[in-house]
Amino acid sequence: MSQVVFLTVEPSSCVDTVFKTHPSWIHPHLTQDIDLVKGRQLRVSALIPKGTCLLIDRPYAIIPVVDNPPENDDLTCSNPACNQRVTRHTERCPCPNACIRDVRWCSSSCREADSVRHGFECTWLKRYSESIRAKWGEYDFGMLWVIVRLLATRQGESQHSKSISESELALKGWKSGWDSISLLCGSSDTWSHERVRSWTVLVKKYLQNSPILPHGLSTDQVLHLICQEEANSFGLYPKETGHFPVPESASPRGEQFAAAVYSTAAMANHSCAPNIVHKPNDQGYMVFTASRDMHPGEECCISYFDLTQHTDLTSRREHLQRSFRFVCRCERCLSDEKLEKIEEPEQSSSEWTAMPMMDIL
Ligand SMILES: [Zn+2]
Numbered sequence: 477m478s479q480v481v482f483l484t485v486e487p488s489s490c491v492d493t494v495f496k497t498h499p500s501w502i503h504p505h506l507t508q509d510i511d512l513v514k515g516r517q518l519r520v521s522a523l524i525p526k527g528t529c530l531l532i533d534r535p536y537a538i539i540p541v542v543d544n545p546p547e548n549d550d551l552t553c554s555n556p557a558c559n560q561r562v563t564r565h566t567e568r569c570p571c572p573n574a575c576i577r578d579v580r581w582c583s584s585s586c587r588e589a590d591s592v593r594h595g596f597e598c599t600w601l602k603r604y605s606e607s608i609r610a611k612w613g614e615y616d617f618g619m620l621w622v623i624v625r626l627l628a629t630r631q632g633e634s635q636h637s638k639s640i641s642e643s644e645l646a647l648k649g650w651k652s653g654w655d656s657i658s659l660l661c662g663s664s665d666t667w668s669h670e671r672v673r674s675w676t677v678l679v680k681k682y683l684q685n686s687p688i689l690p691h692g693l694s695t696d697q698v699l700h701l702i703c704q705e706e707a708n709s710f711g712l713y714p715k716e717t718g719h720f721p722v723p724e725s726a727s728p729r730g731e732q733f734a735a736a737v738y739s740t741a742a743m744a745n746h747s748c749a750p751n752i753v754h755k756p757n758d759q760g761y762m763v764f765t766a767s768r769d770m771h772p773g774e775e776c777c778i779s780y781f782d783l784t785q786h787t788d789l790t791s792r793r794e795h796l797q798r799s800f801r802f803v804c805r806c807e808r809c810l811s812d813e814k815l816e817k818i819e820e821p822e823q824s825s826s827e828w829t830a831m832p833m834m835d836i837l
């Protein structure tokens with residue numbers, strides 16, 4: 477698969493490639509579809525052998541994990557064309573404006589190549605990061621920073637025309653850039669009033685269009701973007717997610733080191749017995765690989781959580797309901813449900829009802 481090779485850039489060759497951001501790569505037999513209950517979804521249109529790479533999706537925005545920063549030594553290089561891991565404790569390449577400690581580059585070339593994009597976020601980070609962290613906590617700070625980076629990418633995009641690969645994908649119906657972000661699921665109706673109210677306060681306080689953050693969008697548009705981002709962002713972990721059946725020797729996927737928004741990967745729905753494993757590569761691109769042979773028309777599903785962690789039906793359903801707000805009705809859950817009914821015949825019929833499955837991870 478020659479198209480894949482150029483994307484798996486080794487850290488040592490990073491400096492030569494930081495000035496180019498490679499577009500996403502999509503397998504020619506990966507297709508998009510719409511299901512009445514689940515919404516957008518990915519399918520394969522031909523027989524796909526186990527081990528085939530189906531997608532290498534460029535992050536539209538990525539941030540290093542900001543939860544519990546003292547415990548997390550690794551950051552990702554701030555240049556979106558690089559994104560390789562850098563150690564927080566190395567003194568090299570912090571921001572010359574000393575905005576925040578979470579911004580680091582792996583080299584001075586990367587810092588220079590990223591100066592315009594970082595210029596968009598730098599003043600905002602310097603002005604607001606401390607007060608947001610103190611008043612609202614690390615989670616909300618991370619969420620707002622992802623939004624600022626989404627807006628920064630959008631800003632940079634308006635100055636560049638589409639690449640040849642992106643134009644080719646567009647001919648096959650795959651949107652890229654900001655157009656693809658605007659298609660992500662999620663709106664103020666997806667979330668509770670309480671959450672939407674709290675995000676509205678955050679937008680009005682920290683994300684209004686201003687000389688500090690000149691994005692040109694209205695308060696409602698930025699609020700809508702938060703509703704989409706919260707329903708679609710991925711956590712990035714060092715190991716693959718989604719091997720099933722879970723091997724007996726399997727260990728957890730490790731500590732989350734970044735969070736990112738991917739417009740194509742976000743279309744994959746969840747299954748507790750997925751046919752796709754996913755893992756970020758060295759540049760923070762999300763890679764989907766078939767974990768078993770797939771047949772024409774089959775839906776591509778990933779697991780939204782670490783399958784080594786939630787093994788029984790109750791634990792999986794509680795976790796999915798709490799974290800992702802849907803009741804899973806994948807084949808594995810339905811089969812486990814049947815088994816439970818056989819074991820406990822006195823129990824009344826299932827109270828689980830089908831709810832729209834959101835593209836949340
Ligand atoms: Zn770099």
Ligand SMILES: [Zn+2]
Nearest residue numbers: 571573575598
């Ligand atoms: Zn800075």
Ligand SMILES: [Zn+2]
Nearest residue numbers: 748804806809
């Ligand atoms: Zn399930």
